[in-house]
Amino acid sequence: MLVIGExxxxxRKSVAEAIISRNAEFLAGMAKSQAEAGAxxxxxxxxxxxxxxxxxxxxxxxxxxxxxxxxxxxxxIDSDVAEVIKAALGKYQGERLIINSVTAERERxxxxxxxxxxxxxxxVALAMGAEGIPETAEERLANCETIMNYLTGIGMAxxxxxxxxxxxxISVDSTQGKVTLDTLKQIKERFPTAxxxxxxxxxxxxxxxxxxxxxxxxxxxxxxxxDTVIINPLDAKAMSMIRVADIxxxxxxxxxxxxRAYRRGMIVD
Amino acid sequence: MLVIGExxxxxRKSVAEAIISRNAEFLAGMAKSQAEAGAxxxxxxxxxxxxxxxxxxxxxxxxxxxxxxxxxxxxxIDSDVAEVIKAALGKYQGERLIINSVTAERERxxxxxxxxxxxxxxxVALAMGAEGIPETAEERLANCETIMNYLTGIGMAxxxxxxxxxxxxISVDSTQGKVTLDTLKQIKERFPTAxxxxxxxxxxxxxxxxxxxxxxxxxxxxxxxxDTVIINPLDAKAMSMIRVADIxxxxxxxxxxxxRAYRRGMIVD
Numbered sequence: 001m002l003v004i005g006e007x008x009x010x011x012r013k014s015v016a017e018a019i020i021s022r023n024a025e026f027l028a029g030m031a032k033s034q035a036e037a038g039a040x041x042x043x044x045x046x047x048x049x050x051x052x053x054x055x056x057x058x059x060x061x062x063x064x065x066x067x068x069x070x071x072x073x074x075x076x077i078d079s080d081v082a083e084v085i086k087a088a089l090g091k092y093q094g095e096r097l098i099i100n101s102v103t104a105e106r107e108r109x110x111x112x113x114x115x116x117x118x119x120x121x122x123x124v125a126l127a128m129g130a131e132g133i134p135e136t137a138e139e140r141l142a143n144c145e146t147i148m149n150y151l152t153g154i155g156m157a158x159x160x161x162x163x164x165x166x167x168x169x170i171s172v173d174s175t176q177g178k179v180t181l182d183t184l185k186q187i188k189e190r191f192p193t194a195x196x197x198x199x200x201x202x203x204x205x206x207x208x209x210x211x212x213x214x215x216x217x218x219x220x221x222x223x224x225x226x227d228t229v230i231i232n233p234l235d236a237k238a239m240s241m242i243r244v245a246d247i248x249x250x251x252x253x254x255x256x257x258x259x260r261a262y263r264r265g266m267i268v269d
Numbered sequence: 270m271l272v273i274g275e276x277x278x279x280x281r282k283s284v285a286e287a288i289i290s291r292n293a294e295f296l297a298g299m300a301k302s303q304a305e306a307g308a309x310x311x312x313x314x315x316x317x318x319x320x321x322x323x324x325x326x327x328x329x330x331x332x333x334x335x336x337x338x339x340x341x342x343x344x345x346i347d348s349d350v351a352e353v354i355k356a357a358l359g360k361y362q363g364e365r366l367i368i369n370s371v372t373a374e375r376e377r378x379x380x381x382x383x384x385x386x387x388x389x390x391x392x393v394a395l396a397m398g399a400e401g402i403p404e405t406a407e408e409r410l411a412n413c414e415t416i417m418n419y420l421t422g423i424g425m426a427x428x429x430x431x432x433x434x435x436x437x438x439i440s441v442d443s444t445q446g447k448v449t450l451d452t453l454k455q456i457k458e459r460f461p462t463a464x465x466x467x468x469x470x471x472x473x474x475x476x477x478x479x480x481x482x483x484x485x486x487x488x489x490x491x492x493x494x495x496d497t498v499i500i501n502p503l504d505a506k507a508m509s510m511i512r513v514a515d516i517x518x519x520x521x522x523x524x525x526x527x528x529r530a531y532r533r534g535m536i537v538d
Contacts, residue, residue, distance in 0.1 A: 170516055171524060177517040181492065203517070205523060208531050209509075214536045216488045216513045223450065223489040238537075240478075244485045247439055248446040250470070255440060255476060262477050269481045269506075 001242050001251065004076050004098065004197065005039030005231065010048035010069070019046055019059050027063060029072045035071040037233040038266070041098055042067055044088070045078035057087040064091040076100050076124075081113035087155045089119055098162065102123040102151075104143035109150045117156045124162045124197055125151070126191040127183060133166045135173070140165060144187055148194070158195040162197045162228060163187045167217075171206035181224050188225045197228040222249055236268040243267060270511050270520065271497040273345050273367065273466065274371055276310030277336070279317035288315055288328050296332060297339045298494050304340040306502040307535070311336055313357070314347035326356040331358040345393075351380035351418065357464040360390055371420075373412035378419045386425045393431045394420070395449055396452060402435045404442070406452040409434060413456055417463070431466045431497060432456045436486075440475035446486065450493050457494045466497040484510045491518055505537040512536060 007030050010016045018026040031042050043135055044067055046059040060079070067075065074096040077088040099116045101124035102108045116123040125147045127133075127140035134140050144163055151161060165183035168176040180203070184196060198221055204213035215238055218229055222245035231238050243261050246252035261267050272282060274486055276299050279285045287295040299309050307351055313336055315328040329348070336344060343365040344355040370372050370393035371377045385392040385447045392418045396402075396409035403409050418429060434452035437445040449472070467490055473482035483506055486499055491514035513531050515521035530536050 009275070071479075097416065109287065170519075174519045174522055174524065178519045207516075207527070209513075209536050209538055212536070213513050213516070216510060217517055219485045219488040220492040220517060223492055229362070241485060243483050244478075245489075247476075247482070248486055248489060250439075250443045250447045253443055255443065258476070267478050267481070269478055 002040040002227060003038060003233055003239070003242065004041045004043055004228055005034035005037075005232045005233045006043050006199070006230045007034055007232055007234070009041060009045040009064070009078070011045070016048035016050060016065060019063065020050065021050065021055055022062060024066045027066050027135055031067040032070045032071075034233045035073045038235075038239055038261075039073060039233040041076045041102065041229075042071060042073050043076040043078045043230065047079055047081075053083060056081065056084050060084050060088045061091050064088050068093060070241055074098070080108060080112075085112060085115055089115060090102045096122075098122045098124060098231060101126050101164070102147065103216065104129040104146040105127065106150075108149065111156055113156065116160065117154055120160070121236065122160050122162050122195065123151070123156070124164055126164045127166050127187075134167055135168070135176075135179070137179050137186060140179075140183045141186050141190065144191070149189060158193045159195065161191070161194045163191070163194055164197050164199070167198065167200065167202040169205035169207075170203055175205060177220075181220055184221060184226060184256075195227040196225065197230060198226055199230040211235065211237065214238070219245050219248075220250075222246070236266065240267045240269070270489055270495060270515060271309040272307060272502055272508070272511065273310045273312050273497055273501045274303035274306075274502045275304055275312050275468070276501055276503070277312060277332070278314040278347070280314070283455065285317035285319060288317065288332065289319065291331060292336075293335045296335050298327075300336040301339045301389065302344075303502045304342045306341060306505075307508055307530075308502040309497075310345045311340060311342050312345040312347045312369065312370075315353065316348055316350075322350060322352060325350065325353050329353050329357045330360050333357050334345035337362060343367070349381075349477050351384065351516060354381060354384055358384060365391075367391045367393060369397050370433070371416065373398040373415040375419075378416065382420055382423055382425065385429065386420075386423055389429070391429050391431050391464065392420070392425070393433055395433045402437055404437070404445075404448070406448050406455060409448075409452045410455050410459065413460070417460060427460055427462045430460070430463045432460070432463055433466050433468070436467065436469060436471040438476075439472055445488075450489055453490060453493045453495060464496040465494065466499060467495055468499040472489060480504065482508065483507070487511065488514050488517075489516070491520075505535065509536045509538070527535045
């Protein structure tokens, strides 16, 4: 499973402040620590409500330079505004990248889809439309169909699509763990060459011991075939569990990554 | 998921010594602590190589009385010797019970099967024959077929059968996690009313951080539909993970067991 490091996200207060005050040291440190902890991609998000779109464009250009200054890891350019993504692509020098994200909404597909096609980027596709996260696997699948039809129609390879089956809290509806996993399973069956990703933490909203619940949900998702996961790579227990999930699914041949991580003292119980 | 407490097993040196020296206090304490920690069944096993069959019969009768003296929890009578099981059944006063175990070997089916039928016990059925644990899911399934055919033929209800898909170490063969989970999945499909159980710990043989690996494997097994698990109930992290698995699969309606365990301070990260 590949890890997308989620920490540089302007919905966090400390990150928003660092972006607004152009605190390069703070954000470079976040990029570096995530890379060192084993992130395969570094997510960059400047979407704080305090900035206008023009300010977000400038902030994103600056942030891409800051992050690229300290790590060669590929980036995940995280915005729902095409102009911000475009600006990021102008600055980003790497070859591999993820754009995060589109939904089944026509306007987002039309504005962001072509950018991903042109740059041969992977594109996160949330299994939702304008009405928010559907409660059933069937409705989520229908959104995935809409997205895949549009994107392949404009020249994207199915392998570039990273479907996110989406997660609602089990504290509100006990069946939602199963709904997400069923959605993921059906995505894998319906689009065998497409990839998948997930932000896990919504599953445990409203419950105690959230990180434990998130880790267990990640393990189940790994069994179903989750390809990438959006988490905090500095969470050593979560990262350890990813290594363990990989040996159990057979993804880690001869347990080599696991034993290497163990020797470096990176497996935490 | 139901928990079978595995601790009173004579393959452990301290347990063997306590059985031989008739240290009732030690063994009663083990029964009590497992019951208090949330075990649904208490496994009792006197199979130490140091005792003759006649001595095992006497030891089992004594042990059943000791355990029943301190807990009302149902027992899992664990032996591959019909005479030992028969002696245990003579002493055991509970209604619910598990007999552990048979294999596809004709002789064990013929000697132990009828005892389970007569007592309406659940019967653990290992998916193996005389040649040991098969490497493939197909061979394990074939053993389950043999077992189910025999047992239903002598009057057992399929609901009484607890299939164990069996576990080989992933350190030896990276595909074995998947083989066990595939076997479990196929057992659930082929025998939808039968139950399942598993001793997990073999999965992590030869690797570091074994309990972490075992817990993750338990979570994947829960997703596939594991009904009962044979573990040490005093392992608070494992017990916590079982509660978490149950909320994620939707087995714990409204997360009630989980929140109750949390309030008692029994959820450990």
